Amino acid sequence: MSTLSEKLQTPVEDTARRARPPAPVLSVRDVRISDRAAGREIVHGVSFDLTPGRTVGIVGESGSGKTLTCRAALGILPAHFEVTGGSIELDGRDITGFSPAEWTSLRGSTISAVFQDPASYLNPSIRVGAQVAEVIRVKQKAGRRAARRRAVELLRAVHLRDPELVCGQYPYELSGGMLQRVLIAAAIAAGPRVLIADEATTALDVTVQAEILDLLADLRERTGLALVVVSHDLAVVAQLCDEVLVLRQGEVVEQGPTQEVLHHPRHEYTRLLIAEHEQYGLDRFLAPEEDA
Amino acid sequence: MTTTQAQAAPDVRRTVAAARTRHTLGRVLATFARSIAIFVPVFLVATFVTFALRSLSGLSPARIQLGEEATPEAIARVEAQWGLDRPFLVQYGDWFDGVLHGQLGTSWTNGADISTLIGLGLGVSLSVATFALLIGVVVGFALGTVAALRRTTWIDRAITGFVTAISVMPAFVVGIVLVAVFAVGLKVFPSAGYIPAEQGLGPWLAHITLPAVALSFDVVADVARQLRSSLVAAYRENYVTGAVVRGLSPRRVFFGHVLRNGLGPALATLGLKFPSLVGASVVTEWIFGLQGFGRFANDSAQAGDVPAVQGVLVVSIVLVVVFNLFVNLVLARVTPASQRGV
Numbered sequence: 001m002s003t004l005s006e007k008l009q010t011p012v013e014d015t016a017r018r019a020r021p022p023a024p025v026l027s028v029r030d031v032r033i034s035d036r037a038a039g040r041e042i043v044h045g046v047s048f049d050l051t052p053g054r055t056v057g058i059v060g061e062s063g064s065g066k067t068l069t070c071r072a073a074l075g076i077l078p079a080h081f082e083v084t085g086g087s088i089e090l091d092g093r094d095i096t097g098f099s100p101a102e103w104t105s106l107r108g109s110t111i112s113a114v115f116q117d118p119a120s121y122l123n124p125s126i127r128v129g130a131q132v133a134e135v136i137r138v139k140q141k142a143g144r145r146a147a148r149r150r151a152v153e154l155l156r157a158v159h160l161r162d163p164e165l166v167c168g169q170y171p172y173e174l175s176g177g178m179l180q181r182v183l184i185a186a187a188i189a190a191g192p193r194v195l196i197a198d199e200a201t202t203a204l205d206v207t208v209q210a211e212i213l214d215l216l217a218d219l220r221e222r223t224g225l226a227l228v229v230v231s232h233d234l235a236v237v238a239q240l241c242d243e244v245l246v247l248r249q250g251e252v253v254e255q256g257p258t259q260e261v262l263h264h265p266r267h268e269y270t271r272l273l274i275a276e277h278e279q280y281g282l283d284r285f286l287a288p289e290e291d292a
Numbered sequence: 293m294t295t296t297q298a299q300a301a302p303d304v305r306r307t308v309a310a311a312r313t314r315h316t317l318g319r320v321l322a323t324f325a326r327s328i329a330i331f332v333p334v335f336l337v338a339t340f341v342t343f344a345l346r347s348l349s350g351l352s353p354a355r356i357q358l359g360e361e362a363t364p365e366a367i368a369r370v371e372a373q374w375g376l377d378r379p380f381l382v383q384y385g386d387w388f389d390g391v392l393h394g395q396l397g398t399s400w401t402n403g404a405d406i407s408t409l410i411g412l413g414l415g416v417s418l419s420v421a422t423f424a425l426l427i428g429v430v431v432g433f434a435l436g437t438v439a440a441l442r443r444t445t446w447i448d449r450a451i452t453g454f455v456t457a458i459s460v461m462p463a464f465v466v467g468i469v470l471v472a473v474f475a476v477g478l479k480v481f482p483s484a485g486y487i488p489a490e491q492g493l494g495p496w497l498a499h500i501t502l503p504a505v506a507l508s509f510d511v512v513a514d515v516a517r518q519l520r521s522s523l524v525a526a527y528r529e530n531y532v533t534g535a536v537v538r539g540l541s542p543r544r545v546f547f548g549h550v551l552r553n554g555l556g557p558a559l560a561t562l563g564l565k566f567p568s569l570v571g572a573s574v575v576t577e578w579i580f581g582l583q584g585f586g587r588f589a590n591d592s593a594q595a596g597d598v599p600a601v602q603g604v605l606v607v608s609i610v611l612v613v614v615f616n617l618f619v620n621l622v623l624a625r626v627t628p629a630s631q632r633g634v
């Protein structure tokens with residue numbers, strides 16, 4: 001098994017990847033998720049295939065079921081929620097029969113995730129370096145010293161300046177953008193094949209958001225990571241994704257290649273999203289200046 | 293990686309490691325300094341108030357030694373012997389100087405050295421209180437942890453019910469029941485008395501077990517409840533989801549992430565619990581016939597032996613403050629967040 005740091009040094013050849021059609025690492029088939037307590041279905045059938053090095057985007061307003069779909073793929077649905085229809089295959093295996101121990105071994109090393117509000121996803125009383133190293137120590141059975149060395153390498157790989165210093169700092173000492181980088185480093189520490197970025201850039205300001213998106217694209221190019229990008233922001237999806245799903249109230253209202261969906265939206269909700277972007281986005285205010 | 297980088301890396305690492313050690317050391321020292329800064333004024337004010345108690349109470353050694361019918365001249369003579377005719381601040385200065393040197397003065401009732409008397413009682417009381425604390429911490433942690441891990445199941449409810457029940461049982465009732473069952477009925481423990489540890493560890497433990505158990509109920513209940521609720525709260529935090537998503541095992545998530553952050557409130561509770569443990573020892577020492585610190589305090593107060601009561605208060609203040617200092621240092625180690633006052 002090649003570690004991520006090795007992968008980082010030997011970029012996957014783009015042509016080699018395209019040559020043979022690879023098997024999907026994450027395959028979601030008509031997944032339905034229900035709230036058992038309320039007795040109603042929240043997500044009504046979501047399907048997509050994700051192959052290494054590709055990116056699927058899920059767009060939609062809050063409460064549309066984006067996060068639930070991701071959590072189902074990670075096996076961390078909240079209490080009362082369960083997958084009531086369809087199937088999710090992770091690396092060719094159906095997740096329904098997974099025992100807690102199997103989940104533990106798959107998470108981190110096959111599928112991993114980063115979320116909105118990175119500060120809350122790191123333990124406030126443990127140095128960030130130790131939190132990244134912990135993943136390497138546990139998932140790759142590395143020694144304490146080797147794990148620490150690799151944690152520093154990872155922090156360097158996510159473009160953190162002065163990774164040695166950052167390693168010894170607590171989450172409260174770092175900014176939001178730095179924390180999201182640390183979170184990404186921890187998520188990719190055990191070399192997962194799928195990374196879910198659930199609103200990973202939502203809480204960050206625009207320049208930092210662009211840097212994080214560049215980082216994710218960079219990781220995808222270098223390691224063949226498959227990405228699921230969840231966002232309510234079309235700009236994020238446009239920048240990163242090959243395929244887009246538009247979710248509304250648990251229903252997939254539009255699905256297809258990103259360019260297709262953005263330029264020729266068929267469903268009125270997608271048109272609304274794009275129109276709103278045109279209406280409220282900065283582009284509208286910048287346009288006259290360019291004309292002049 | 294190039295050779296220059298390879299050479300530079302260990303140096304950088306050493307510098308960073310050294311900086312981190314310095315950082316940790318600095319944090320511990322800062323906590324220590326802050327605790328001392330709190331301790332000194334608290335100690336000064338508390339001893340001053342304690343010493344002022346004599347003037348406020350109007351008690352005098354002359355009344356104890358000469359009885360009610362003493363002439364004013366005799367009273368004045370005895371008070372002069374004890375140095376009570378001097379200005380208040382001079383008396384306080386003298387007494388405080390003695391306290392700093394471990395001399396708590398002489399008893400009004402029998403002229404014995406108070407430091408020696410308290411030292412004798414303290415051995416008994418600290419044995420019982422420490423053992424009670426130990427039982428409280430071990431049992432409380434076990435119950436709180438199990439309840440939190442099995443939250444909302446019948447196990448959690450049973451533990452919560454049990455803990456609530458024992459939390460409302462006063463130590464003196466528990467003490468009497470324990471004596472009736474284990475000493476009188478089953479005859480497994482002695483009902484009263486104390487044997488110092490130097491005369492045998494077994495008998496020492498046998499004599500302090502029942503009073504310690506009686507005292508520990510309150511600690512068990514508080515620690516268990518506090519720990520359960522803070523662990524349950526910690527389990528709801530996002531960083532637990534984060535650790536799960538990174539593929540850490542449930543055990544690792546519990547010990548490495550949940551417990552570490554849930555420990556703070558339970559430790560802080562222990563800090564609050566210690567003074568009440570010292571206070572409650574008065575009652576249990578009566579029941580178990582121990583000549584402890586609490587009993588000494590009670591006897592002195594009833595006899596109107598002001599220097600003895602002052603000594604008791606000084607020792608209590610030191611005990612409580614030192615214990616809290618210890619708890620604060622542990623807290624500073626466990627959660628850097630507690631330090632920032634969050």
